[in-house]
Amino acid sequence: MTRRPEASIRCGLLLAGAGHAHLAVLRSLAKRPLRGFRVVLVVPESRGLYSGMVPALLAGRASPATATIDVLPLARLAGIEVVLERVATLLPAERLARTESGIEIRWEACSLDLGAGVRRPDGIDGAHLVAVKPLDALVQRVSEFASLASRGRVEPTVAVVGAGAAGIEIAFALRERLRAVPGAGVLLLEEASTVLPGGSAEGRRVVARELARVGVEVLAGRGRIDLRGDAICAHGTELARPSLVILATGSTPPALLARSGLALDREGYLEVDRFLRSTSHPRVSGAGDCAVLAEGPRLPRAGVHAVRQGPVLAANLRAALHDEGGLREFRAREKALALLSTADGRAIALRGRWASCGRPWWWLKNRIDTAYVAGFRRLGTGDGTATV
Numbered sequence: 074m075t076r077r078p079e080a081s082i083r084c085g086l087l088l089a090g091a092g093h094a095h096l097a098v099l100r101s102l103a104k105r106p107l108r109g110f111r112v113v114l115v116v117p118e119s120r121g122l123y124s125g126m127v128p129a130l131l132a133g134r135a136s137p138a139t140a141t142i143d144v145l146p147l148a149r150l151a152g153i154e155v156v157l158e159r160v161a162t163l164l165p166a167e168r169l170a171r172t173e174s175g176i177e178i179r180w181e182a183c184s185l186d187l188g189a190g191v192r193r194p195d196g197i198d199g200a201h202l203v204a205v206k207p208l209d210a211l212v213q214r215v216s217e218f219a220s221l222a223s224r225g226r227v228e229p230t231v232a233v234v235g236a237g238a239a240g241i242e243i244a245f246a247l248r249e250r251l252r253a254v255p256g257a258g259v260l261l262l263e264e265a266s267t268v269l270p271g272g273s274a275e276g277r278r279v280v281a282r283e284l285a286r287v288g289v290e291v292l293a294g295r296g297r298i299d300l301r302g303d304a305i306c307a308h309g310t311e312l313a314r315p316s317l318v319i320l321a322t323g324s325t326p327p328a329l330l331a332r333s334g335l336a337l338d339r340e341g342y343l344e345v346d347r348f349l350r351s352t353s354h355p356r357v358s359g360a361g362d363c364a365v366l367a368e369g370p371r372l373p374r375a376g377v378h379a380v381r382q383g384p385v386l387a388a389n390l391r392a393a394l395h396d397e398g399g400l401r402e403f404r405a406r407e408k409a410l411a412l413l414s415t416a417d418g419r420a421i422a423l424r425g426r427w428a429s430c431g432r433p434w435w436w437l438k439n440r441i442d443t444a445y446v447a448g449f450r451r452l453g454t455g456d457g458t459a460t461v
């Protein structure tokens with residue numbers, strides 16, 4: 074149920090953001106509602122694209138309907154009130170949050186799963202630019218571009234800046250999307266000397282080989298990249314003049330954290346303990362890309378970790394509200410399997426130092442992703458069997 078704007082709200086649990094971990098909390102509460110506590114979810118949009126399926130959307134191999142998760146049916150099932158807004162201010166010492174329109178929300182426990190923004194390096198701006206997030210804006214912009222390019226209305230050239238996992242998948246997806254367009258070119262630019270800078274040597278080798286095989290041009294190690302007008306430059310030298318530039322240059326923490334007084338890491342992300350509670354304000358929990366573990370491995374920002382944190386977060390939020398002990402510990406899995414779609418019916422599998430590319434990996438990725446989205450949809454329509 075969505076709420077009509079109300080000047081002030083008092084609740085047991087405030088959930089800010091509907092990222093992957095909070096979807097698991099919603100699923101848990103849908104199966105076993107929190108009796109006796111009012112739960113409020115604040116999120117700007119009720120429907121969100123599942124990032125794992127965005128490359129397939131960009132490649133034109135999936136429809137937005139199959140990649141969208143709607144939180145409203147889940148919230149209804151869980152007895153959670155939804156406020157379609159952004160949390161603008163969080164004052165943990167006062168157990169207070171304020172939305173952009175000024176609604177004040179007082180809570181007993183609060184959980185943040187706000188994701189992360191896209192880091193915009195100095196010198197990169199312009200009308201040809203779109204960032205990888207918000208995902209719906211990216212998908213919309215690429216569709217418009219692909220449509221114009223296929224009708225010969227714009228030069229069919231695109232550059233992706235940043236060759237981390239997201240940038241690599243987007244480059245593969247665009248190469249596939251523009252396959253039938255004469256003269257189409259996809260350029261992948263990376264400041265570091267190699268694609269997949271955080272990956273293993275074997276992972277980088279397999280990714281570079283597959284990019285070359287499908288015809289994505291890679292320019293790595295040319296130094297800081299600028300966008301001047303519609304020209305992409307490095308050290309004052311023009312590298313390309315693409316019709317569309319996609320920014321995949323890493324993450325930035327949600328702005329509201331900096332003003333919150335919560336303990337943050339050096340980069341400004343919420344610092345949480347192994348029970349996913351803020352290290353400075355234990356009534357605040359956090360998961361997903363907006364949070365980092367104070368102890369333990371530094372996890373890459375990936376949905377897979379947020380998904381794994383979800384059930385732990387759900388159990389610990391219940392315990393916090395009921396003042397119970399027995400908190401569950403989140404055990405980070407450093408060597409999680411990452412699957413990058415090459416958008417041609419194959420995928421690259423990466424785990425630790427090992428890497429492989431082939432059709433079975435695409436089959437596995439597609440199965441995991443479609444099952445994930447379908448599980449929420451089934452639950453929302455009342456015939457689900459998803460487990461928490």
Ligand SMILES: Cc1cc2nc3c(=O)[nH]c(=O)nc-3n(C[C@H](O)[C@H](O)[C@H](O)COP(=O)(O)OP(=O)(O)OC[C@H]3O[C@@H](n4cnc5c(N)ncnc54)[C@H](O)[C@@H]3O)c2cc1C
Nearest residue numbers: 090091092093124159160187188361362374375376377379
């Ligand atoms: C193109 C692309 C492909 C990717 N593919 C994969 C993949 O295959 N596998 C993988 O593991 N990872 C993948 N990732 C990374 C993955 O998307 C993120 O790591 C993941 O989405 C993080 O999940 P999260 O739970 O932290 O938050 P998100 O999923 O980012 O959700 C954040 C939520 O918070 C809401 N929000 C934000 N600010 C506010 C606010 N102020 N108030 C209230 N609500 C707010 C947002 O609307 C959203 O609901 C991909 C990323 C991209 C860009």
